[in-house]
Amino acid sequence: MPTVTYTAPDGTATTASGEAGDSVMETAVRNGVPGIVGECGGSLSCATCHVFVCPESAAFFGEREDLEDDMLDGTAVDRQENSRLSCQLKLSAGHDVFVRTPESQV
Numbered sequence: 001m002p003t004v005t006y007t008a009p010d011g012t013a014t015t016a017s018g019e020a021g022d023s024v025m026e027t028a029v030r031n032g033v034p035g036i037v038g039e040c041g042g043s044l045s046c047a048t049c050h051v052f053v054c055p056e057s058a059a060f061f062g063e064r065e066d067l068e069d070d071m072l073d074g075t076a077v078d079r080q081e082n083s084r085l086s087c088q089l090k091l092s093a094g095h096d097v098f099v100r101t102p103e104s105q106v
């Protein structure tokens with residue numbers, strides 16, 4: 001079962017188990033992980049699921065699509081090189097993913 005560890009800006013880490021095919025956003029919302037809103041439910045129209053993907057996890061995910069890249073220009077906290085919208089990050093069996101959440105999503 002894949003897991004995602006979400007580290008908040010204050011260093012608090014929360015690890016949640018997900019299912020293969022779920023997104024990093026869905027896994028956070030389903031498990032009540034703070035720091036990810038996911039207002040649009042994953043339809044790439046809110047940018048409230050912004051995360052910073054830790055280097056060791058970057059290889060699990062493909063490149064950003066153009067729309068995700070455009071939406072990252074509208075996040076509450078400025079994007080960084082490793083910014084992703086977590087609704088676009090799908091889990092696979094056996095993956096243990098590490099992300100950091102931003103100070104704010106709105």
Ligand code: FES
Nearest residue numbers: 040042046047087
């Ligand atoms: S949940 Fe809205 S863009 Fe990801």
